Amino acid sequence: MKTAAIVGIGLIGGSLALALKRLGLADRVWGVESSEQHAARALELGLVDEIVSLDKASTEARLIAVATPVDTVPTIVTKLLNKASADQVIIDVGSTKQELCELVSMHRQRGRFVATHPMWGTEHSGPEAAQKEAFAGRAVVVCERERSDADAVELVEEMYRALGMKLIYMGAEEHDLHTAYVSHISHITSFALALTVLEKEREEEHIFDLAGGGFESTVRLAKSSADTWIPILLENKYNVLDVLREHIHQLQILRRMIERDDKQGLRESMNKANTIKRILKTTSIN
Amino acid sequence: MKTAAIVGIGLIGGSLALALKRLGLADRVWGVESSEQHAARALELGLVDEIVSLDKASTEARLIAVATPVDTVPTIVTKLLNKASADQVIIDVGSTKQELCELVSMHRQRGRFVATHPMWGTEHSGPEAAQKEAFAGRAVVVCERERSDADAVELVEEMYRALGMKLIYMGAEEHDLHTAYVSHISHITSFALALTVLEKEREEEHIFDLAGGGFESTVRLAKSSADTWIPILLENKYNVLDVLREHIHQLQILRRMIERDDKQGLRESMNKANTIKRILKTTSIN
Known part of the structure; x- marks a missing residue:
């Protein structure tokens, strides 16, 4: 395609911009960015060819990918759909889908929108966090594929396949439930673990000498950005609260077993937890 | 030295055996191993030159390192100390120290024992988990250094320095408190997270498709062995229960904030958690 535009040039948007250029999927990549500082860095780093307004992007780009915090996505997608021509395609790349898909569900141009979630990320944020070899080998979810026009889906699927991603199809509700379990909860436990140890550091200065x-592996995600994660956790509130309740419950069960020296119970729990090997093996092959 | 012996040829013992041979710190490395299967694998993998009895090791080896599950360490160390000659050195490499140091504190040969904890490990176990390039760049704790004979400390410190480790000195009580915060809790949260998601998998078959x-990073430690971790958590019970209570408390605070859409509270918490960057940077340079 001639021109692609990315709205929000951070970790995901910036990495997508790099991939589109590297793979020759777009002749030009425009960036739309509300932060002047991020816009300047995105140009310096060569992530995009030009910074343009949302208006300009919406009239001239063939593909527009919205990669802003999830609470801002529905408004931006709606504005873009309001002006979309018959050959334009709008996608989002956000971590929550239910609210978004509901809000655009009755839009007259709903067909020009494809809801996607590439399952790749790091704990870093902003344009500096963009990576050249992102996405490859990971899954990408397309939600409510049947609500998008066939040509729009085709363009988007071709793009993700060129990025080396494996396409998975889901309803928006199912997506949000699954991401609560295999992504959102991991971030909360990391934040909580960091807070637990930082709290202790106030009494015990050298608590981190042995870290x-x-x-590092369990606490790495605690470096993640509040701007990105507050909207995700609040948009996916009910699923997140559910999984968090279950996680706290599991911690309390383990705590009681330790308290009671219940070796047999701990052994059964740990042996069961060990079966996660099966999963991690699968995901690392992907 | 002529001969070193390792009691328990698993992840840590096996890696230590490899390091002693690779660095030429011992001409021969003997293994003492109660599992016939592990003993056979250790020989096949070339981790040790010979499998010997604890008795033989205790009469002939210059250095004996005990690398068995922590609940078995005090008995083995005591037996070894009972027979130790004036030029023998006994060390342990376990993750808990308070109980052990107390139990050997009044032993007539206490000086021949050096309590150490090399802060290296992976989620894998058994002789197959042994790694050639283990330990380097990590910290090793020596507990109650002043209770060990000067020549014994010197031998052990030289060995760990040759392995590329940074020596840190602590009391046994302080060690167990710190490891509860920067190691033991990480394992519990990983086990609990694995159990949480595995529980959900019973309803939602494809829950792991998006993992x-x-x-992977937060749940990796859930692959850790029950044989290793049950004794650690129970020996360090009071510290572990404390940190677990604080961690559950932090999770509940975050949960309430999400429930109440408390963006400001979440932002403050996440910004505070982000300061863990400072720590992770330090540990990864090490």
Whole structure:
């Protein structure tokens, strides 16, 4: 395609921009960015060829990808759909889908929109976090595929396949439930773990002297950005509260077993938890 | 030294055996191993030169490192100390120290024992988990250094320095408190997270289709062995229960904020959690 536009040039938007250029999927990549600082950095880093207004993007780009915090996505997508021509395609790449899909469901141009969620990310944010080899080998979810026009779906699926991603189809509700379990909860536990240890550091200055690989791995996501994650957790509130309740319940069960020296119970729980190997093996092959 | 012996040829013992041979710190490395299967694998993998009895190791090896589950360490160390000659050195490499140091505190040969904890490990276990390039760049804790004979400390410190480790000194009580915060809790949260998602999988078959890098990183430690971790959590029970209570408390605070759409509270918490960057940067340079 001639021109693609990315709205929001952060970790995901910036990485997508790099991929579109590297793979020759777009001749030009425009960026729409409300932060002047991020816009300047995106140009410096060569993530996009030009910074343009949302208006300009909406009239001239063939594909427009919205990669802003999820609470701002429905408004931006609606504005873009309001002006979309018959050969334009609008996508989002956000971590929640139910609210968004409901809000655009009755839009007259709903067919020009494809709801997608590439399952890739890091704990870093902003244009500097953009990576050249992002996305490859990971899954991308397309939600409510049947509500999008066939040509729009085709363009988007071709793009993700060129990025080396595996397409998965889901309803928006199912998507939000699943991401609560395999992504959103991981972020909350990391934030809570960081807060737990930072709290202790006030009494015990050298508490981190022994922090090693295991700690780093479980707490890494605590570096994630509040701007990105507050909207995700609040948009997916009911699923997140559910999984969080279940997680706290599991922690309390383990806590009681430790308290009671219940070796048998701990062994059964740990052996069951060990079966996660099966999953991690699968995801790392992907 | 001529001969070193390792009691328990698993992840840590096996890696230590490999390091002693690779760095030429011992001419021969003997293994003491109660599992016949592990003993056979350790020989096949070339981790040790010979499998010997604890008795033989205790009469002939210059250095004996005990790398068995922590609930078995005090008995083995005591037996070894009972027979220790004036130039023998006994060390342990376990994750808990308070109980052990108390139990050996009045032993007539206490000076021949050095309590150590190399802060390295993976979620894998058994002789197959042993790694060639283990330990380097990590911290190793020596507990109650002043209770060990000077020559014993010197031998052990030289060994760990040759392995590329940074020596840190602590009391046994302080060690167990710190490891509860920066290691033991990470394992519990990973086990609980795995159980949470595995529980959901019973209703939602495809819950893991979207599992990506973030999930993998927070849940990786759930693959850890019950044989290793039950004794650690129970020996360090009071610290572990404390940190677990604080962690559950932090999760409940975050949960209430999400429930109440408390963006300001979430932002403050996440910004505070983000300061963990400072720590992770330090540990990854090490």
